Amino acid sequence: MNAMENPGTPRVRLQDIGKAYSGTTVLQGVSLDLHAGEVLALTGENGAGKSTLSKILCGLTDPSQGSMQLDGQPFAPASRRDAEHHGVRMVMQELGLIPTLSVAENLLLGRLPHHMGWLDHTAMRALAVEQLAKIGMTGIDPDTPVSQLGIGQQQMVEIARNLRDGTRVLVLDEPTAMLTPKETEHLFEQIALLKARGVALVYVSHRLEELQRIADRVAVLRDGRLVDVRPMAGVQEHELVERMVGHAVQDNEGRPRRARGALRLSARNMQRGRLVRGVSLDLYAGEIMGLAGLVGSGRTELARLLFGADRADAGEITVHAGPAGAAGVRTSASVTPNWRNPVDAIRAGIGLVTEDRKSQGLLLSQSIRANTTLAGMRKVARAGWLQRAQESAVAQHFIERLRIRSRGPEQAVSTLSGGNQQKVVFARWLHQPCDVLLLDEPTRGVDVGARADIYHEVDRMCDDGKAVLMVSSDLRELMAMCDRIGVMHNGQLVAVFERGQWTDQQLLAAAFGNTGTAGATQAA
Template sequence: MASHDDEAVVRLEDVTKSFAGNSVLRGVSFTLTSGEVHVLAGENGAGKSTLIKVLTGIHAPDGGRVLVDGEPVTFAGPGDARRRGLTVIHQELSLVPELTVAENIVLGREPRRRGGRLDRRRSRERAVAALARVGAALDPDTRVADLNTGQQQLVEIARALADHPRVLVLDEPTAALSDEEARALLAIVAELRDAGLALLYISHRMAEIAQIADRVTVLRDGRVADTMTRAKSTEDRIVTSMVGRPVANLYQHGDREPSSQVRLRVERIRSRTVRECTLEVRAGEVVGLAGIVGAGRSELCRLIAGFDRADGGVVTVDGRPVDNGRPASAAAAGIVMLPESRKTQGLFPAMSVADNVCTGTGLGRRRLGRTSAGARRSAARRYADRMRIKSAGLDQRVAELSGGNQQKVLLARCLARRPAVLILDEPTRGVDIGAKADIYALVNEVAARGVAVLLISSELPEVLGLADRVLVMSGRSIVAELSGAALTEEEVIRYATGAGAPAELTQR
């Protein structure tokens, strides 16, 4: 492998960046070398996103230098950085759903005929070549809206490679992918490294880091906390560098002991997207919902929470029926759901942290419903502190927070609503190990207080580590209940993939 200092394609030297007086990058030095995968790790809010934006011309640094091939550069914008060979694939995909695969790949650099007309034949040829580079057997004429998430991610990478970059930045590329799709993407990353690209890879998944990283740099509070080679990187070293403290026993159940009282009972609920399902969760119990993508986990929980209308079935909380066709009725019964997508289903990005925490809770309101910004800040503070939300203040817009801190804002709102039943749909997707530790502690804390918790997660160690029981879904129905000695990854996978017989519903 090339010498990192002498043959770096890109180097950052003592880069600083602040926003509204808040220092985000504090003297960061960093290199990217051809033919290596350099993983950037750190807690949400550590400065990773800002570093990426400085590197790719979205932000100009306040101080320090960016060098390309040893020469100082000042990017006029992301287009300028792209022309110099630096391309980024952000966590939130930027494809246009109504356009075809080919149209998305050439978008912004369309080949033209004389007179300025689009050359569709050359556009298609470019798309085919770009797709072939990532091994994607996709029809270039397919609308992006008709592709699944993994296929869209491949189109995004193919689009980036169409610019023939020397440096490719991938920001949490597997966050929304299934395990199979993630493995395929990591194989592509390895091929691109072997082809000589310099890759900056941002991930919170320790198994991914161990598999793909040639070097790991950890940011903490805007500074480089550690840089290590593959041979010297261990999970303990990375985690300790990220959070500034050892994080052990992530999944400890604490002293909680589920009661015999059934808090949530769901009987024969069904809809167009969910086959008939029956389940119950006791007070103080955490029940996991496991299954592969498309198994119907989120759809089932949305029926329970009243977000979607059921075609039949009964939901009760503490023995009292809930009108599960109305979110207001479910909320009044104490059913609170953290949705899968914080961007589209939960947050109000233009509103402040305090306003987001208080929305729908009655917090910060006085007699006759009067409220003020100060009252909302005061009411939200203890929930924000409990979730350790990193922000410039409770008046900061949520859109300006990192993804992990946005997730914590939603969780703070869930706490503020004082749930009897808490449904968590992918609560740790895209968050760092420190934030995960905080969220796991929250799950144990609310369960210890008698809340019934229903947990969806695509990370099997998370489900197995937190849950007292696991319900496995396959084909949009519950096919197995696992607990005790049967609560293993092998058993979950066996039923989730259809290898176990649905008739054997209870495995204890």
């Protein structure tokens, strides 16, 4: 009798699973059942052990203790290939595609069709088209090199590669982080079909609204321990958050508008091709201005112009430094059309938390210490020489202030979880004082606990008189944190809303180009 015929037999049983790296325990005593035909949501803060538990299940790493069963039989995969041979597959956050190969070759890697010893291209294309159709990617040419696809499309190819017959367990690790709403809907349709076929699914995500929509049960990890398992129906978001972080998290949705301070930055008629077209805005001390808009609307491009990361075709930026300006004096700096480079912007008191922390915001191979002091090395140098002890003291201070989970200042940033990496980026701009802080998707891929810590630091920056520009695709985030929200459309700032005068429908309407939205003021 198989597991489908006997609902009392779990598809997967984990018993007392533990894992330690170099004496550091990351999982301890996790026992959990996963049943055929269900979606188990696995959630918790960054560093709670979600990815480690998933990798143990899928043969990517061995447990330090404990055992597993698959359909009632002992299960101890020696490798990922071994786990896949038993029908246990994983879609990882880090894409495993080979960019130089075609979509079809990536989809069928390891099982390419042959005829008389030769690769059967006709059969390969047909199989690839069938696989792509499962996730709604009917417009993709299977012969396209993966390197030519957008990151969201690559994620969908990675998912399609794992939607195979014979799959008994499928682990999805943050599968929608890079997907559009339409792509997400296709994925959810496939999840429903997999459930109907009796596949057991583990869905790892920080997006609690997704978990509430598709999960049957939810398991919460905190500090490597399983702290809660319950049916998803009826679970409130704040309950999950409290279980994840161990305490209540403040809700900023109904907060009053902050008092507006002195003008910190003025940008006039900023222009960069068709990406940014005649955008003007003002940023004031003590307040947060949000920047909403669809992908490709020019939000990130505007932030990069303000920081000097890209060259503007035209425009003028004026910075009015406060008492804690980069040079420690009250000065103003004006540049036309823009900064020569980010060094000029930093010296004028502007900081940037980039959209992609791994490729643009951090030196991954370097330590927390080196990354923290990167923008302000003069502050930890004497006679031109870096003072290692002073650097370490600075890094340790921010490790404690920002609650960065680490082994200390010398730990490589690449070994930290996403949320803790993002905190290191914030530490850099706390160490190097700035009057204007540009935040581009500051909480993307960050769990609710780290997100709350980041929000707390942004609030402290506002209290200290800094001006903040927050670019985000998450309207809930903008509505909770911001005092004003500007909306970009087709490279232009088309409307600005004051706190208390917006709804998510109005913001979306403006993002789609409806500039007559009630409650909005026309942007300059």
